[in-house]
Amino acid sequence: MLRFTPPEPRFTEPAAASPARGGTELITQISRAVSSVGKDAAEVRGAIEDTQKIVQSQAAAMGALGDELGRLRAAQDEIAAATRATAGAVQHARDALAGAGAEMGGIKTTLSEVSGAAADITKIALQTRLVAFNASVEAKRAGEAGRGFGVVADAVKDLAGQVERSSKAIIGAIAALHERVERSSRELASGEAGGKSAVHEAFAAVDTDVRRIAASADHCGQSMAQLNERAGLLGREVEQAVRGLQTALGCSERFLRLSEALIETIAESGVEVEDAPFIRAAQGAAAEIGALLDGAVAQGQTNAAALFDTGYRAIAGSNPAQFEVAYNALADRLFPAVLERVLASDPKIVFCIAVDRNGYVSTHNRKYCQPQRAGDVVWNTANSRYRRVFDDRTGLASARNERPFLLQTYRRDMGGGRFVLLKEASAPIFVQGRHWGGLRLAFSF
Numbered sequence: 001m002l003r004f005t006p007p008e009p010r011f012t013e014p015a016a017a018s019p020a021r022g023g024t025e026l027i028t029q030i031s032r033a034v035s036s037v038g039k040d041a042a043e044v045r046g047a048i049e050d051t052q053k054i055v056q057s058q059a060a061a062m063g064a065l066g067d068e069l070g071r072l073r074a075a076q077d078e079i080a081a082a083t084r085a086t087a088g089a090v091q092h093a094r095d096a097l098a099g100a101g102a103e104m105g106g107i108k109t110t111l112s113e114v115s116g117a118a119a120d121i122t123k124i125a126l127q128t129r130l131v132a133f134n135a136s137v138e139a140k141r142a143g144e145a146g147r148g149f150g151v152v153a154d155a156v157k158d159l160a161g162q163v164e165r166s167s168k169a170i171i172g173a174i175a176a177l178h179e180r181v182e183r184s185s186r187e188l189a190s191g192e193a194g195g196k197s198a199v200h201e202a203f204a205a206v207d208t209d210v211r212r213i214a215a216s217a218d219h220c221g222q223s224m225a226q227l228n229e230r231a232g233l234l235g236r237e238v239e240q241a242v243r244g245l246q247t248a249l250g251c252s253e254r255f256l257r258l259s260e261a262l263i264e265t266i267a268e269s270g271v272e273v274e275d276a277p278f279i280r281a282a283q284g285a286a287a288e289i290g291a292l293l294d295g296a297v298a299q300g301q302t303n304a305a306a307l308f309d310t311g312y313r314a315i316a317g318s319n320p321a322q323f324e325v326a327y328n329a330l331a332d333r334l335f336p337a338v339l340e341r342v343l344a345s346d347p348k349i350v351f352c353i354a355v356d357r358n359g360y361v362s363t364h365n366r367k368y369c370q371p372q373r374a375g376d377v378v379w380n381t382a383n384s385r386y387r388r389v390f391d392d393r394t395g396l397a398s399a400r401n402e403r404p405f406l407l408q409t410y411r412r413d414m415g416g417g418r419f420v421l422l423k424e425a426s427a428p429i430f431v432q433g434r435h436w437g438g439l440r441l442a443f444s445f
Helices: 013-095 097-141 143-190 196-268 276-298 328-344 377-383 393-400
Strands: 349-356 406-413 419-431 434-443
Touching (some): 276 328, 276 349, 276 419, 276 434, 349 393, 393 406, 393 419, 393 434
Antiparallel strands (some): 349 434, 419 434
C-alpha cells in the first residue's frame, strides 16, 4: 500500500510575523470601535445632563408652586373664617335689632377682612398661574420626557385660573354687600328705615349676600383642593424624573469611563492607537512647561509660593468669572511658545492649555484669550477662556491626574447652548518635584 508522507512544514519569515501583525491590527480596530462607543457615551451623557438641568428647573418651579399653594391655603382659611364671622354677626344683629347699629360696624369690619383675604388670593393665584406656566414651558423643552409633567402643569395653571376667578367674584360681591350694609347703617342711624320690618328686610338681603359669598368661597376651596392634588402629582412626577435621570447619568458615566480605560490600556500596551500622537504631544508639552517653570525658579524670576498660588482674586465685572494669581505675568510670557506650537501641529487639535490642580487656566491659546465684552456672556464664554477655573468632571480629572497620561471624552460648552464633542489627552506637570497641575490637549474626532 502506498503511503503518503506529508512534507515537513516550511515557514517563511513573513508568515511567522503575520499573526503578530494580525493581532495588532485587531487591537487597533478594537480601539477604534471603543473610541466610537466612547463618543456615543459622551453624547448620551451630555443629553442626560441637559435633561437633568431642565428637570432641576422643574423642581425649582415645584418648590415655588408649593410656596404659593401654602399662601393660597392660608388666605382661603382666612376667607372661610371671616365669612363665618360675618354670617354670625348678621344673625346676631337680626336677633337683637336694638344693637343693630353696633353690629353693623362689626359686619363691615369682617367684610373688609374677607375682601382683603380674597384680594390676597387673587394675587397669589395669579403668581401660581405664572409659576405653573413656567413649569409647563420647561416641560415642553424636555420633549417627550416632559410630556406628562406638562399636562399636569397645564392643569395646575387652569385650576389656579379658576381660583383667581372665584376670588374676584367674592371681591365683587363684597363691594355690593358693603354698600348695602352702609346704606342700612345710615337708615338705622337716621331713623329712615321705616320700622323694624324694613330693617329685617335689609338684614335678610345682607344674609343672602353673605351666603352667596360663602358659596363662592366654598367653590374656591374645592378648586384649591384639586389644585393641591394636581400639585402633589406634579411633585411626584418631578421626583421620579430626578431619580431616573440620576440613575441614567451614573450608568452613562460608568460606560464612558470604561471606554476611556480600555483605550488607555491599549495605548499603554505599546499598540499605536489613533490617539497615541496626541498622548505623546501632551506628555512632551507637559514636560516643557514643567522645565520652564523650574528654570524660572532657578533663575530667581519667581518662587514656589507664587507658582502654587491658589488665592484666586476675582476680576471685577467679569462674566463668566475670571481670577488673578501671582504667576499670571510669568505664564503669559512663558506658556504661549509651547501651547501655540502644539496647537498648530495638527488641525484636529482644538486647544492646548496648562492648568493648576484646581483647573485654573492662567493663559489659554491666543484665539481664546480675547478680552471680555461687557454684557455679552455668550461671546465671553466662547472667546475669553483664560484666567478662568474649569472644575467640571473633565477639567478636574485632567488637572489632578498624576499618571503618565489620561484620556477623556466630553462635550465642551461654548456658550449659548452650543457644545462641541471632544477627546482630551492630558499629562501631569511637575514643578520642583511637586505636582503642579496638568497639560490638557483637546482634539476632535
